[in-house]
Amino acid sequence: MDTYDHALLGFALRWRRYGGGDYYIFTEFGITPTIFYQRVLWMVEKRLASGLDLTMRQQLREHCLAKLTSFQETQ
Incomplete structure (x- = not known):
């Protein structure tokens, strides 16, 4: 993982308890x-986020899936 990927993962870990921080993602990273x-889900599922224990990896995976599902429902 490069520094950008580490930053994405760090952001996701910090903000997952507070709804994800979606409002700040574009200004912080330039992506939707x-x-x-x-x-982030790809990194977790491909086990690129090697510093995470299994529980944290699962929580982050569930958070990403829930967010992606919610985006599909609003379209």
Whole structure:
């Protein structure tokens, strides 16, 4: 993982308890929340986020899936 990926993961971990911080994602990373959660989910599922224990990995996976589902429902 590069520094950008580490920043994405750190942001997701910090903000998951507070609803995700979707409002700040574009200004922070230059990508939409949908792309952000897809990328974080990909990192978690491919086990690129090796510093996370199994419980944290599962919680982050569930958070990303819930966010992506909510975006689909609003379209």
